[in-house]
Amino acid sequence: MNQFQYVRAAKPKAAIEALAKDPAAMFIAGGTNMIDLMKRGVMAPEKLVDINKLPLRKIGKERKSISIGALALNSAVAEDKLVQEKLPLLAQALNAGASAQLRNMATVGGNLMQRTRCPYFYDTAMPCNKREPGTGCGALEGHNRMHAIFGHSEKCIATNPSDMSVALAALEATVRVSGPKGERTIRFDDFHRLPGNNPEVDTNLQRGELILSVEVPDNPYHKHLHYLKIRERASYAFALVSVAAALDLDGNTIKSARLAMGGVAHKPWRLFEAEKMLAGKPATEATFRQAVEAAFQGAKAFEHNAFKLKMGPNVVVQALKTAAGIA
């Protein structure tokens, strides 16, 4: 691994200033993805600003939301009583990700920023527009079993690997950030990007901005919900397809629904149309099937991931059935 300079920041302001001063500097928090990428030569920051000492670990109730500090550990969030009671979908998604050891290291902010696990991105001998713009996409006509079926471009068909982000997308969280120009709040759906012509840019976070917290608005989705993740072994693997499904039910009638998918796009993929179709309908397998099939109209698969076109709708229907208690 290349040598780098290392500094610790004690306050958010100092961390932001340290990055503003040095264009080759990056933040490091849990390090579980970044150190992995540094060992493989995919990333080579010249300076790391360790932000682990910043006071950003708090999980607490705000007036109309639950605020989760950017440095709260994935395990701490998943085990938090308030989260388990009010945001069980988030707790389920977190526990479906990584291993107990990694969840004890990985932070919420780092989870938002984690890079794709596309093997062409990870292998520096291979072309990859995300790692090295202009070199081409190795996956497009290569081994693309794990890849996207929604929102991809000819430049990049990688998927976002996070489980946590799928639940946060469904719960319409916002991301509070601070940078050289001050604080701002980013809607979750605007946080991660689609690849388009610039797959090297994963998020709309600006250079030098520090994630302070994730705010999850109060919501009625804590009774009928399910995070379902399909992977190649029973635990500790990235999703082929995952679904965060949540329903607000009045008897058997769906007042409103939330649906987001992982493993299918460059960002957590909300099924807005399906949500709209479900509102006001009875919670039955037939309505679920109808809504999800409409949502999959725009899906386009590649040589090795066509199975997702069939698996995806089935997984959504299954998650909705479990959420509604009719599985």
Add this chain to the structure above:
Amino acid sequence: MAEEKACNASSPDAEANRQHNEARRDFLKQSSILTALALAPATVLKAADSKWDEKVAEKFEKVPLTLEINGKKVQLSVEPRVTLLDLLREQLDLTGTKKGCDYGQCGACTVHSDGERINACLTFAVMQEGKKITTIEGLADGEKLHPMQEAFVKHDGFQCGYCTPGQIMSAVACIREGHANSEDEIREYMSGNICRCGAYSNIVNAITEVKNGGQKV
């Protein structure tokens, strides 16, 4: 034992290591002086004039670090790029913690940091400043094995043994966290530790016995 080992620098291996490190340090000194020249000419030139080369190079290479390892406080000076795993194995001779994949995929490097299980391969040692690290060497009480170690022996919780230190550190944490209430829960919460010999069922039996035995872990 571990403490003695950590302080023992006179073995032939350690001597070879020392020489190697010195040669490397010379190279790094030169290269970091070059980097420093490129980055901050005025101050570094002044430093070079005054024969402060050593101090400038040190600044680029090493960071002071204080850790408590298996109950003993250690003060070190480490390169930022050294992982906790490499620090334990290469510099402190605590080779009980194993390097399997080195990418956080196998769990062989599992240790406790302030009581929580982590992958030592995916954290830079400097990021653990001030933490209490427990490795497999720190689990037993002198010659008396930890109940989890005894249970692994009793239940044949291993074949080749390479993943075992990580499995045991993870297993202890699994019970402490309260995630060993059923065989299914144990399997889920032990999924970060891979055993290529396939001793999983015996590992689950060992953990179940310790959990049901109610001993303090």
